[in-house]
Each structure stands twice: as structure tokens, then as C-alpha cells.
Amino acid sequence: MNFEHVAGKERGKITLYALSTCIWCKRTRELLTALGVSFDYIYVDLLKGEDRTKAIEQVKHYNPSTSFPTLVIGDKSIVGFREKEIREAIG
Amino acid sequence: MNENFSEPNDSEVDELYARLDREAKQGGYFLNPDVEFVKGLVRGLLINERRYGYRACPCRLAADDKQQDLDIICPCYYRDADLSEFGACYCALYVSAAVLKGEKEPSCIPERRQPFMGRAAKPGSSGASPDAAPVKLSVPVWRCLVCGYLCGRERPPEVCPICKAGRERFERFI
Ligand code: SF4
Numbered sequence: 001m002n003f004e005h006v007a008g009k010e011r012g013k014i015t016l017y018a019l020s021t022c023i024w025c026k027r028t029r030e031l032l033t034a035l036g037v038s039f040d041y042i043y044v045d046l047l048k049g050e051d052r053t054k055a056i057e058q059v060k061h062y063n064p065s066t067s068f069p070t071l072v073i074g075d076k077s078i079v080g081f082r083e084k085e086i087r088e089a090i091g
Numbered sequence: 092m093n094e095n096f097s098e099p100n101d102s103e104v105d106e107l108y109a110r111l112d113r114e115a116k117q118g119g120y121f122l123n124p125d126v127e128f129v130k131g132l133v134r135g136l137l138i139n140e141r142r143y144g145y146r147a148c149p150c151r152l153a154a155d156d157k158q159q160d161l162d163i164i165c166p167c168y169y170r171d172a173d174l175s176e177f178g179a180c181y182c183a184l185y186v187s188a189a190v191l192k193g194e195k196e197p198s199c200i201p202e203r204r205q206p207f208m209g210r211a212a213k214p215g216s217s218g219a220s221p222d223a224a225p226v227k228l229s230v231p232v233w234r235c236l237v238c239g240y241l242c243g244r245e246r247p248p249e250v251c252p253i254c255k256a257g258r259e260r261f262e263r264f265i
Contacts, residue, residue, distance in 0.1 A: 021135030021149035023128055023182065024199050045152055048092075056152070060206075067202040068150065080199035 001051045003040035006033060011090050014039035017059045017070040020046055024081040025069040031083060032071075035090055044068065092155045096141035099134055108133045111184075118238070118253045120166075120174075121191045123183050132184045136165055150182040151204065161236075162204065166254055168236050169203040176200075234264035 003015070016032065018025035020043040032039050044055045056066060062077035063070045071078045073089045108130055112122050123129050135149025147153035148163040162168040170180040178187040179197035181204075189195045233247040234240070238254035247261035 019150065019152060021132075021138055022151075023131045023135070024150060026131065065202045065204075065206055066152065068152065080201075082199065 001042065001047070001054060003042045006039050006041070008033075008036045008038040011037045012074045013072075014090070015072045016041035017055065017068060017072075018043055019068045022068055027081045028069040028071060028086070031081075031086060032090075035087070037090055093142055093144070096138070099137035099141075103137060104130050104134050107137060114255055115185065118255075120185050120254075121188065123179070123186045123197060124191055129184060132182055148182060151202075161260055164256075164260070166237050166256070167204075168260075171238060173200060173203060228265060231263055232265040233261045236260050236262055 014032065014037060016025075016028060016039060018029065018041055029041060032041075042055060044052065044059065047055055059068075059070050060066050062072055063079045065079075067079060069079075069081060071086065073086075076089055078085050078089060108122075108126075111133065115122050132149050136146045139145070139147040139149060139153060143153050143155050143157075143160070145157050145160065146165045147160050148165055148167050151163050151167075153160050153163065157164075166185065167180070170185055173180050174185060174187050177198075177200040178190045178195045179185065179200065181200060181202065183197040183199075186197050187195070190197050228243065230243045230245055232241055232243045235247075235251045235254060235256055237256040237260055238251065240251050240253045241264060242248065247258045249258050250256070251261070
């Protein structure tokens with residue numbers, strides 16, 4: 001699975017599972033970029049075969065409803081574009 | 092899945108946007124007044140239409156199988172419930188009158204759709220079985236699973252006159 005890496009300030013491991021067509025996902029990505037933190041993201045809808053299955057499993061682990069965006073910050077997960085929570089979690 | 096599609100251009104986005112806006116108004120629905128936000132979603136709908144062959148919800152992961160995704164073709168089966176409860180559909184493409192008037196802000200809302208394993212074969216289905224009909228009807232009654240429109244006729248309409256859902260998204264109600 002190839003995550004896209006966005007360079008920035010180190011705030012621990014931040015992973016964003018997103019869909020390429022979803023505007024809330026886009027807003028989440030933009031917020032992380034604006035906050036200037038280092039993070040990895042992946043568009044699950046663009047994956048195929050094993051990569052897709054693997055990514056879905058990872059999302060499900062944090063968020064049983066497998067909805068997007070699912071943002072994983074360390075061992076905490078935030079489902080949906082929840083600006084306040086995301087800002088707080090990143091600090 | 093078709094991966095070799097051309098990206099929708101701005102005029103295609105504008106065209107579908109205008110159509111959805113017109114159809115929403117005709118049916119008593121409203122698009123989100125944030126035009127740029129909506130155009131982003133409309134682009135997603137066009138991409139999904141090219142990719143899967145149907146306009147799957149841009150904010151949900153499609154299964155690339157129309158039968159499995161019948162509930163999340165836009166407008167989805169969850170729109171009306173989310174509009175009543177949260178003032179917006181899951182993507183915030185459609186909003187309630189209160190949000191339109193600026194009395195309420197649309198925000199991201201919880202996913203109403205059940206994960207695949209927990210979903211009924213026909214999501215949203217609540218129709219009685221035809222045998223349970225309390226009265227003898229001269230024609231069956233069909234219910235649109237998207238907006239609840241009911242009609243009595245031999246077969247469901249090809250397109251729902253209210254929300255434009257296709258015939259395959261009707262269930263026999265009575
Ligand atoms: S109506 Fe349903 S399918 Fe259409 S954009 Fe809204 S949430 Fe997605």
C-alpha cells in the first residue's frame with residue numbers, strides 16, 4: 001500500500017484514510033496541511049485487490065462503520081471532519 | 092470498474108449542478124448554498140458515474156456493484172432521515188430549509204448506513220409482503236425507497252417523479 005507522504009512538523013504518526021471524491025476528506029487533508037504537520041494519506045477508493053482489502057481492514061479496526069475520512073493520530077482515531085477535535089488532538 | 096475515464100470538465104460539472112438544483116427545487120429539496128462545496132461533490136458524482144456506471148455517493152466507498160450500492164446512489168436512501176435529524180445529508184449536498192436560511196450550520200454527521208455485513212438485502216425496505224395486503228387492490232402500491240413517494244399502478248414508474256430515483260429503487264408497498 002502506497003501512502004502519500006506530506007512533510008511537516010513531527011507530531012507522532014498521523015494517518016488519513018480518505019476517498020478521492022469526498023469533500024469532507026478533502027477538508028480534513030487541507031486542515032492537516034494548514035496545521036503544517038507531517039502525515040500520510042491514502043485514497044481507499046483508488047486501491048484495488050489486496051491493497052484495498054487491507055486498507056478497508058485497517059479502517060475497520062479504528063472505525064467499524066468503515067466511513068471516511070478516518071484519521072488516526074497515534075492510537076486515537078477521529079471519524080469525519082471534526083475540526084475542533086483534530087486541532088485538539090494535534091495540539 | 093472503468094479506470095480510463097476522462098476527468099469531468101467545468102462545464103459538465105456546471106450542467107449537472109444546474110440540473111440537480113432544478114430537480115431539487117421541483118421536489119421540495121434544497122442544495123447546499125455553498126456552491127463551490129456542492130460543485131466539488133458534483134464532480135465526485137460525475138467521476139463515480141464514469142468509474143462505476145452509476146452516481147454512487149461521493150462520500151462513501153462504493154462496492155462497484157450496482158445491486159450492492161443501490162442504497163447509496165445519489166440521492167441515497169438515507170438522505171431524508173439525515174435531513175430531518177441533522178439538517179443535511181451525509182455529504183451535505185442537500186440541506187434543510189433551516190440550513191438554507193442560515194439558521195443552522197451543516198456539519199459532518201454520523202454514518203447512518205450499516206456496514207455491509209449488517210445490511211439488509213434491500214436496505215431501507217419496510218414494505219409489507221404482497222400477501223399481507225389488508226384489502227384487495229386493483230393495482231399494487233409501490234414505494235420509492237429514496238423519498239417515500241407512493242403510487243398505485245401495475246409497475247413502478249421508470250423514474251420517480253419526485254426525486255428522480257430509477258425504477259429499481261422502488262419496493263412493493265401494498
Ligand atoms: S444524498 Fe446521499 S448519496 Fe447524495 S450526496 Fe447526499 S449523502 Fe451522498
